Amino acid sequence: MAMTPDYEPVIGLEVHAQLRTRSKAFCSCMVRFGDPPNTLVCPTCLGLPGALPALNREVVTLAVRVGLALGCTLRRRSRFARKNYFYPDLPKGYQITQFDEPLCEGGFLEVSQPDGSSRRIGIERAHIEEDAGKNIHGDGASHSVSRIDFNRAGIGLLEIVGRPDLRSAAEAAEYLRQLRAVLMAVGANDGNLESGSFRCDANVSVRARGDTRLGTRTEIKNINSFRFVQRAIEWEIAAQVATLTEGGAVAQVTKNWDDEAGRCHVLRTKDGSDDYRFFPEPDLPPLVISEAFIAAVASTLPTLPAARRVSYVRERGLTEGDARLITEHPSIADWFEALAAQTTDAKRAANWVCNLVKPGVVTHGLNATFPLAVPALAGLFARLDDGTLSSTIAKDVYAKMVATGRSADAIIEAEGLRVLRDEGAIEAMCRGVIEASPRQLAAYRGGKLALLGYFKGEVMRASGGRADPRTLDVILGRLLAV
Ligand code: ADP
Ligand code: MG
Ligand code: ZN
Numbered sequence: 001m002a003m004t005p006d007y008e009p010v011i012g013l014e015v016h017a018q019l020r021t022r023s024k025a026f027c028s029c030m031v032r033f034g035d036p037p038n039t040l041v042c043p044t045c046l047g048l049p050g051a052l053p054a055l056n057r058e059v060v061t062l063a064v065r066v067g068l069a070l071g072c073t074l075r076r077r078s079r080f081a082r083k084n085y086f087y088p089d090l091p092k093g094y095q096i097t098q099f100d101e102p103l104c105e106g107g108f109l110e111v112s113q114p115d116g117s118s119r120r121i122g123i124e125r126a127h128i129e130e131d132a133g134k135n136i137h138g139d140g141a142s143h144s145v146s147r148i149d150f151n152r153a154g155i156g157l158l159e160i161v162g163r164p165d166l167r168s169a170a171e172a173a174e175y176l177r178q179l180r181a182v183l184m185a186v187g188a189n190d191g192n193l194e195s196g197s198f199r200c201d202a203n204v205s206v207r208a209r210g211d212t213r214l215g216t217r218t219e220i221k222n223i224n225s226f227r228f229v230q231r232a233i234e235w236e237i238a239a240q241v242a243t244l245t246e247g248g249a250v251a252q253v254t255k256n257w258d259d260e261a262g263r264c265h266v267l268r269t270k271d272g273s274d275d276y277r278f279f280p281e282p283d284l285p286p287l288v289i290s291e292a293f294i295a296a297v298a299s300t301l302p303t304l305p306a307a308r309r310v311s312y313v314r315e316r317g318l319t320e321g322d323a324r325l326i327t328e329h330p331s332i333a334d335w336f337e338a339l340a341a342q343t344t345d346a347k348r349a350a351n352w353v354c355n356l357v358k359p360g361v362v363t364h365g366l367n368a369t370f371p372l373a374v375p376a377l378a379g380l381f382a383r384l385d386d387g388t389l390s391s392t393i394a395k396d397v398y399a400k401m402v403a404t405g406r407s408a409d410a411i412i413e414a415e416g417l418r419v420l421r422d423e424g425a426i427e428a429m430c431r432g433v434i435e436a437s438p439r440q441l442a443a444y445r446g447g448k449l450a451l452l453g454y455f456k457g458e459v460m461r462a463s464g465g466r467a468d469p470r471t472l473d474v475i476l477g478r479l480l481a482v
Contacts, residue, residue, distance in 0.1 A: 007206040007244065009237045010214060011172045012164035015179060016157050017189040018131065018197040019062045020366075025130050025156030026053030026096060026284075033195055037136070037149035045130075045154030047092030052283050059156035060287065063103055063128050064297045065186040066158055069304055070123050072107030077288050080128075080281035085274075088148055089133040097129035097159075099278045103287065109162075109182065110306045111175050116313070116320040118306075121175050122163030128287075131155040134196075158188065164203065164214060169233035173226050176200055177328060181305040185330045190365030193224050197365075200229060204236045206244065215240075216250040220264055223257055232257035236264055308333055316346035325354045331368035332358060342378035344385055352377065356398055371402045380408035388412060390419050392465050420466040426459070427475050429467065433458040434479060444480060455480065 023030055027044035043051035067074050081099035107123035133150040137143070160179065166172045180198055183189035190197050200223050205215035218236060223229045235257075240250050255264040305327040312323040326336045336353050340346040360371035380397060383389045389397060389412070400411045412418060420426060433455060434441055444451040455476055460467055 006209060007237075007241045008209045008211075009166075009168055009233075010164050010205045010207060010217075011166035011169070011233060012203045012217075013162045013166070013172060013176060013179075014201045014203070015160040015162070015176070016131075016199045016201075017066075017160065017183050019059050019128075019156040019158055019188055020190055021056055021058040021062065021156055023056060023058075024154040025056050025059045025128070027051075027154055029154065031155050032151075033197075035151055037147070037151060040151040041153070045091070046150060053096065053281075055284060055287065056156060059128060060103075060289065061297060062156075062186075062188040063126070063158050064289065064294060065301060066160070066183060066188045067104035067107065067126055068294070068298050068301060069182050069186050070104070070107035070109060070126065070160075072104035072123060072126060074289065074294060075101060075103055075105065076290075077101075077286050078103040078127075079286045080284045081278045082281050083129075083276045083278055085276055087132070088146075089135050089150075089153070091133065091150060091153060095130060095132065096281055096284070098127035101286075102127035103289075109175060109179055111171065111178055112306070112309060112320060112324060113171075113174075114320070119165075119171070121165045124161040124163050126158055126160045129157050129159055131157050158183075164205070164217075169230045169237065172202065172233055173230040176229055177226060178305065178324075181328050181330070184366055185302055185305055187366065191329070192365055193226070196224065199224065202229060202233050202236075204233055204240070205250065206237060206240045216252050218250065218252065218264075219254045219270065221254060221256050221267065228257055228259055231259070231262070232264060235262070239264070302330070305330075305333070312346075312350070316340060316350070318347055318350045322347075322350040322354050325358065326350060329361075329363060329368060331363070331366065332361060335368070335370060335374060338374045339377060342374060343381045345381070348381070348384075349377075352381075352398075356395070360402060372405075376401060376407060383408050383412060388418050390466070390469065393417050393419065396465070417466065419468050420463055421468045421471055423471060423475065426463070426467050426471055427479070429459050429462045430455075430472070430476050430479050433462060441480070452476070452480070 021031055024045055027042050029040045029042050029045055032040060044053055064074060078098055079101040080096050082094040083097050084094040086093060102125045104126035108120045109123060110118045111121050112118045131152050131154065133148050133153040136147045136149060139145045139147065162175065166175055180191045184191045192198055202220045202223060203217045204220065205217040207213065207215040220232050220236060223232055243250055252270050254267045254270050256267055257264055308327045309323040312318040312326065313320055327333050336350065339349045339353065343349050357371060362369045380394060380401065384391065384394050397408050397411050397417060401408060440451050440454055456472060459472055459476065
């Protein structure tokens, strides 16, 4: 980056992913969004005296799925700990988490780069913990009122701590996208940044290029969109470089990203490590997982996004960029594969999926609603294959298919949209355009050959985009040469 000639950015992301379980991690309250506040609570998740936690097996299954997908070592015997701190959204006064004996350690994510290569980003650890409640500030009438909704308190989270291996804001955003794709692919998380079920803290430092020691880092909390992640990190890198360039020192602080202002603000200082007085959770036994359990979970893992990307590029000829876009959401990848199975040209299918279909897909967590059905688009491709449509007209037909729900054939028939190959008709249009453009014709014949594009465009327009380009080229070339 031209902006940072002498400094190298170093970034490590911490992700909190809500595990897609029916009930919470340590009680049987339901996990749901949008319910009235404080209706999905019980003595355990409210931390009332005497209530005891009991670990939800599904939390473990999903955490193991992620651990396996990220190539982590799974601790056969892990433990829960209490992280003690006071905050209004934390009813017990401590969070159940895993501290020195986490379930998953030492994995990696293969992050594909724009040039098609990939870089292995280390995963330090991934551990199970519980979510806190949510503070709601202001009630419409008064800004001085804050309320707390505990529906979220006690939902199972997987905290995935990435190693400081990322080297640019763009790479960090890509890592986040690809990590999210893995979590969604294994069904562990719904990938929803806006609703907060997938949250990210970014740790950022810079160091002199060539230096192997880590610089002082700042931590940007709770960034809730991919765009913001990239902008926030870019801003923070520039700010740190400016500080160091001026001879100052980076302060170890916690910040947040203010997108309206386009900058980070300091939330609090963070000197050394905070003292959470961690101690083993006395109300939960150690978590012991058997080889048989791990093997059973492993046998149900789907093909992961990275493997899908590689096979799309190597076996189906897709570009790296298309393969990446398609594997960002498992339902989109499934849809693409179904389409590719019904058509002759996977690369074209990928192109259409990325440029036309995907922008019209509405995702809701792991579910996706497509603007049309796979066989409908395959039907349109068949009309491209047999030459009935040019690719320009096909795009119009596609738009009409999406708008009306009718088939490609029905639209082609009703609107007479076939490619025009009739040489007589095309020649007549060419003559019409040439007659109407005496100045351009003289210039063209005088040597301004670039005007060929003008003539082609005019005839194409006259034909409503339907003239067969090759026939048009031949006829126009002949008429203009005279
Ligand atoms: P904490 O819990 O205080 O945030 P951790 O040791 O768990 O501290 O570190 C969290 C994250 O910070 C990790 O994702 C790690 O990669 C990242 N990190 C640590 N040191 C640096 C650094 N100097 N620059 C950038 N990221 C860092
Ligand atoms: Mg942290
Ligand atoms: Zn509960």
